[in-house]
Amino acid sequence: MADINIVRDQLPGVTDTVYLNTGTCGPLPLVAYEAMREEMSHDLTKARIDSDHFPSLGRKRNEVREAVASYVGAVPSEIAVTSSTTDGMYVAILGYRWQAGDELLMSNIEHPGGMVPSFLVKRRFGVRVKVVDIGLGGGDPADVVAAFERAITPRTRMIVISHVSYTTGAKLPLKELVTMAHAHDVLVVADAAQSYGPVALDLHDIGVDAYAGSGQKWMCGPDGTGMLYVRADRVGDFEQTFVAGGTTMGTLDYFGGSYAPALGAARFDTAGRNTILTAGQAAATRWISSELGKDWVSTRVQEMAGLAYEELSRLKGVTMVTPKEAVAGLIAFNVDGISGPDLSARLAGEHGVTIRYVTKYINNPEAARVSLHYFNTPEDLGALTEGIQSIQGTL
Amino acid sequence: MADINIVRDQLPGVTDTVYLNTGTCGPLPLVAYEAMREEMSHDLTKARIDSDHFPSLGRKRNEVREAVASYVGAVPSEIAVTSSTTDGMYVAILGYRWQAGDELLMSNIEHPGGMVPSFLVKRRFGVRVKVVDIGLGGGDPADVVAAFERAITPRTRMIVISHVSYTTGAKLPLKELVTMAHAHDVLVVADAAQSYGPVALDLHDIGVDAYAGSGQKWMCGPDGTGMLYVRADRVGDFEQTFVAGGTTMGTLDYFGGSYAPALGAARFDTAGRNTILTAGQAAATRWISSELGKDWVSTRVQEMAGLAYEELSRLKGVTMVTPKEAVAGLIAFNVDGISGPDLSARLAGEHGVTIRYVTKYINNPEAARVSLHYFNTPEDLGALTEGIQSIQGTL
Numbered sequence: 207m208a209d210i211n212i213v214r215d216q217l218p219g220v221t222d223t224v225y226l227n228t229g230t231c232g233p234l235p236l237v238a239y240e241a242m243r244e245e246m247s248h249d250l251t252k253a254r255i256d257s258d259h260f261p262s263l264g265r266k267r268n269e270v271r272e273a274v275a276s277y278v279g280a281v282p283s284e285i286a287v288t289s290s291t292t293d294g295m296y297v298a299i300l301g302y303r304w305q306a307g308d309e310l311l312m313s314n315i316e317h318p319g320g321m322v323p324s325f326l327v328k329r330r331f332g333v334r335v336k337v338v339d340i341g342l343g344g345g346d347p348a349d350v351v352a353a354f355e356r357a358i359t360p361r362t363r364m365i366v367i368s369h370v371s372y373t374t375g376a377k378l379p380l381k382e383l384v385t386m387a388h389a390h391d392v393l394v395v396a397d398a399a400q401s402y403g404p405v406a407l408d409l410h411d412i413g414v415d416a417y418a419g420s421g422q423k424w425m426c427g428p429d430g431t432g433m434l435y436v437r438a439d440r441v442g443d444f445e446q447t448f449v450a451g452g453t454t455m456g457t458l459d460y461f462g463g464s465y466a467p468a469l470g471a472a473r474f475d476t477a478g479r480n481t482i483l484t485a486g487q488a489a490a491t492r493w494i495s496s497e498l499g500k501d502w503v504s505t506r507v508q509e510m511a512g513l514a515y516e517e518l519s520r521l522k523g524v525t526m527v528t529p530k531e532a533v534a535g536l537i538a539f540n541v542d543g544i545s546g547p548d549l550s551a552r553l554a555g556e557h558g559v560t561i562r563y564v565t566k567y568i569n570n571p572e573a574a575r576v577s578l579h580y581f582n583t584p585e586d587l588g589a590l591t592e593g594i595q596s597i598q599g600t601l
Numbered sequence: 602m603a604d605i606n607i608v609r610d611q612l613p614g615v616t617d618t619v620y621l622n623t624g625t626c627g628p629l630p631l632v633a634y635e636a637m638r639e640e641m642s643h644d645l646t647k648a649r650i651d652s653d654h655f656p657s658l659g660r661k662r663n664e665v666r667e668a669v670a671s672y673v674g675a676v677p678s679e680i681a682v683t684s685s686t687t688d689g690m691y692v693a694i695l696g697y698r699w700q701a702g703d704e705l706l707m708s709n710i711e712h713p714g715g716m717v718p719s720f721l722v723k724r725r726f727g728v729r730v731k732v733v734d735i736g737l738g739g740g741d742p743a744d745v746v747a748a749f750e751r752a753i754t755p756r757t758r759m760i761v762i763s764h765v766s767y768t769t770g771a772k773l774p775l776k777e778l779v780t781m782a783h784a785h786d787v788l789v790v791a792d793a794a795q796s797y798g799p800v801a802l803d804l805h806d807i808g809v810d811a812y813a814g815s816g817q818k819w820m821c822g823p824d825g826t827g828m829l830y831v832r833a834d835r836v837g838d839f840e841q842t843f844v845a846g847g848t849t850m851g852t853l854d855y856f857g858g859s860y861a862p863a864l865g866a867a868r869f870d871t872a873g874r875n876t877i878l879t880a881g882q883a884a885a886t887r888w889i890s891s892e893l894g895k896d897w898v899s900t901r902v903q904e905m906a907g908l909a910y911e912e913l914s915r916l917k918g919v920t921m922v923t924p925k926e927a928v929a930g931l932i933a934f935n936v937d938g939i940s941g942p943d944l945s946a947r948l949a950g951e952h953g954v955t956i957r958y959v960t961k962y963i964n965n966p967e968a969a970r971v972s973l974h975y976f977n978t979p980e981d982l983g984a985l986t987e988g989i990q991s992i993q994g995t996l
Contacts, residue, residue, distance in 0.1 A: 219646065231654065246637060251617060252617050253624045253626075255626050291875060296843055328838070404921060445721075449718060450688070454713070458717065460732065480826075570855075
């Protein structure tokens, strides 16, 4: 992979704005658009009822599984097709066979996608949810692991943790956490919304039990797509919560009141019933995986994020929130005298630069947040820093 | 509504085949296609990250709620946006606060969309699932109601029932069942896959507690769309199972471990995170609801189904399965000497006529099945009966 302009030509959305918010939604590549357009024409002009209708949906879901697996260091049977990171989180969290009094640990810098299903099992199954304070998620990785280990009791069953925090941007020591958790027979369910895409992943090496990501963010797929990885030997640790076509096998035993779940992680599919979205997700995923490659992508993200960190740090009146030693693709910061919402609105309105802000929960920072992905350029950063300085001049 | 040819011109899919399988997927109307195309172009060329991104998703979901509500005799706050009938069934069935030993009743002619979530609560929560044999679902409606009433015990909490059976095609006496069930303080969750669209509905009059339908079948929307109606005063009888953007309100109480569900049935949304699908569903639903109207649609369905029943009954060697007094839009039948799968394959391959077949579960009939919708014509029926006779001639 070489010429960034050739890559950007495949992403018309990146010319609509200075695109610094992939953490919400990435730009759609032309290959995905074309795949979707083809399916949409088919849906209009062809009867969606030929004998290949359902088999073709199944094949398309398997194409997604293959493309995702090759990007994250997994095998296709470990991948479920979902409609969002949150889908995957609730499937994994609600899927555990909770007993009243069981405990679930999560960090203080989680997204509602991990928090709300945790509160749901608290409410529905009497699970105790404990919040482990790891500050901004930076510092010595051993301290993060130790904080969780101290909170583990004989009743602890699961750790819910972001691989990269959506507020502070910190990349957490997932592999080390998993090793520690498994030593205590505790499962780890990870929110990969901000890591699936920008971080070169080898999930078998990390060893995590469940890992839920979005299709529309760093993978640049259609909205309403996602994936859930469940480690092959942990599939049986989770019950199905949702059941639909393709998630069960063969004929139901009607009077026996039983059925067999589909083999592997396909039993956890929550989406993939629309060929437009599934074809778009498969095409976008194949493109980033095969054409760009996870090593090129993650290296480029590191370069651009490093540069952004440096340039933002140099600005007067800017305080960095993201711990420097834990940067992935997100950088959170504050500008003296202007709130995150105001900065976002003015950068968009006056400078054509799209970023976002994160809102304060009790133990989360309030901040402006920029996303750096492989298609971003030094010029994008120039527009950002000039915009900030211009706004500072008018404060 | 008058000229059927003008209506058919809006549905290019109906010229691809003799379209007699709406019960699987309907043809997509041009207005829905255009709405989807517009959203797809926006996704390609515009950054999907402006400040209106999430509010616009919420507005589109509300457009779906409004269009659906006006078609089924409900109010928008009673409608959840889902991705399938099965979505709605599992949300309602898993959402009940089951205690071990509680009982759930279902008929012998249910679809896996109602059966599998029932077996899931059996497995996960120790619920007893009892099958009530109502034969083909025809005969005196009072007998159907009585069969269920005899099965009710003090532990019965829920009846799971199709409004129109996908195998026998029988329209069941839902209103009478609901009246009886409510007298015993039992909830009724209905599978509307084969009734939402072809049957003129007034859900407030029927009184059903939860009613789950598909977008892509009789409503002719995109695949992967659906709706769940939950009666306003029963929303609180169901817990959330899935939680995503828009299904909760405001800020989570992080350390308190709690949150507030969204108002009304919106808390049960499982889909609506893709503007292409949501815009397509809203456009297709508005079209059938406002341009065609449920009275015209249901009258036309009755006419066409009546005609189909008559013409099929007249054929030698054809045995009707659907009880004549309970016909809605589906007609199931068998042809001597040729199985449903073979008949479907030969009608499609040799005569350009698309029907489907239903498979035998223990207490369900095996049969060929045709769907009659508003866009079907006497010519479609001619092609069907000629095809059958031609195949009979070669047996």
